[in-house]
Amino acid sequence: MYNPSSHLCCPDNILRRKIYRSYSRCCGSTVYRYDTHSCCNGTVYDRDDYVCCRGQLRRRSYGSSTGCCGPYTYNYRSHVCCSGVVNPKTYDAYTRCCNTSIYNYRTSLCCRGSVQDRIHGRISSCCGTEVYNYETHRCCKGTALEKIYGVYSRCCGEAIINSRYYSCCSDKVYYKSTKICCASAIRDRVFGSYSRCCKTVVYDYRKSRCCNGVMHCKTTGSSAYCCGSYTYDYSDQICCRDCPGIIRLPIAPPAATED
Numbered sequence: 001m002y003n004p005s006s007h008l009c010c011p012d013n014i015l016r017r018k019i020y021r022s023y024s025r026c027c028g029s030t031v032y033r034y035d036t037h038s039c040c041n042g043t044v045y046d047r048d049d050y051v052c053c054r055g056q057l058r059r060r061s062y063g064s065s066t067g068c069c070g071p072y073t074y075n076y077r078s079h080v081c082c083s084g085v086v087n088p089k090t091y092d093a094y095t096r097c098c099n100t101s102i103y104n105y106r107t108s109l110c111c112r113g114s115v116q117d118r119i120h121g122r123i124s125s126c127c128g129t130e131v132y133n134y135e136t137h138r139c140c141k142g143t144a145l146e147k148i149y150g151v152y153s154r155c156c157g158e159a160i161i162n163s164r165y166y167s168c169c170s171d172k173v174y175y176k177s178t179k180i181c182c183a184s185a186i187r188d189r190v191f192g193s194y195s196r197c198c199k200t201v202v203y204d205y206r207k208s209r210c211c212n213g214v215m216h217c218k219t220t221g222s223s224a225y226c227c228g229s230y231t232y233d234y235s236d237q238i239c240c241r242d243c244p245g246i247i248r249l250p251i252a253p254p255a256a257t258e259d
Contacts, residue, residue: 002009008016010026018024020033027039037044040052050057053068060066062075069081079086082097089095091104098110108115111126118124120133127139137144140155147153147160154163157171166173169181180189182197189195191204198210209216211226218224224231227239 002015006018008018008024008026008031010016010029012029016031019031023033023035024031025034027044028042030044032044038047038052040057041055043057045057049060051060051066051068051073053073054071056071058073061073065075065077066073067076069086070084074081074086079088080095080097080102082102083100085100087102090102094105095102096105098115099113103110103115107118109118109124109126109131111129114129116131119131123133123135124131125134127144128142132139132144137146138153138155138160141158143158145160149162152162152164153160156168156173161173165176167176169186170184172186174186178189179186180195180197180202182202183200185200187202190202194204194206195202196205198215199213203215207218209218209224209231211231212229214229216231223233223235225234232239
C-alpha cells in the first residue's frame with residue numbers, strides 16, 4: 001500500500017517519492033520531471049538537447065527541427081524521411097514519398113510504389129499501377145472502366161452496372177426491383193418492396209421482426225423492439241444492455257380512495 005499523491009510505484013516495485021510533485025514520472029527506477037525531460041529505453045534525457053530514435057538517444061543536431069528517421073536524426077524542415085531513407089525536399093511543400101524515393105505531388109502520383117505522371121491533371125487518380133480520369137471512369141478491381149451510365153455507374157466485380165436499376169451481391173449483378181441480396185446470396189423479393197433480409201431468409205417487415213437473425217411475428221397493436229435475439233414491449237419493459245434479458249417494470253398499486 002502507498003499514497004499515490006506523494007509516491008510512485010516504479011517498475012522495480014520500490015516506492016519513489018514524487019520529488020517533482022504532479023510532474024513526476026518513472027523511467028526505470030529513476031523519477032524524472034516529464035514536462036522538461038523524457039525517458040528513452042530506461043535513460044532520462046533533456047528534450048531540449050536530445051531526441052529518442054527507436055530507443056537510442058541522439059543529439060538534437062538540427063535544434064527544434066530535429067526529427068527521427070529510423071534510428072538516425074534529420075532536419076524535417078528541409079528533408080523528408082521515406083521508409084527510413086532521408087531525401088531533400090526538392091519540391092518544397094509538394095515533396096512526397098513513394099517507397100524510398102521522392103516525387104512532385106503537383107505533377108505525379110505514387111501508384112503502388114511506382115511514380116506516374118498526372119496525365120489527366122488534377123482529376124488524375126491511381127487504379128492499380130495505372131493513372132485514370134476519375135471523373136469519366138471508375139476503378140473496378142484494378143481496371144479503369146468508363147462511366148457509361150453517368151452518375152449511376154457503379155462497380156460490380158470487373159464490370160460497370162447501372163445502379164439505378166441494378167445492384168451487386170458478391171460481384172454478381174441482380175435486378176433491384178425483383179431480387180434482394182441476403183448475406184451474399186441473391187433471393188427473390190417474394191414480398192415486393194416490403195421484403196427484408198434476416199440473414200439468408202427473406203421476410204415481410206410489416207408482419208415480422210428480425211432480431212439478430214431470429215424471426216418474431218408482429219402482433220397487432222404491439223410496440224415490440226429487439227433486445228438481443230428477443231423482442232420486448234418498451235411500454236412496460238426495459239432491455240438491459242449490459243446484462244441481456246428483459247425486466248418487467250413493476251405496476252404501480254391503485255391509488256387509495258377516500259371513504
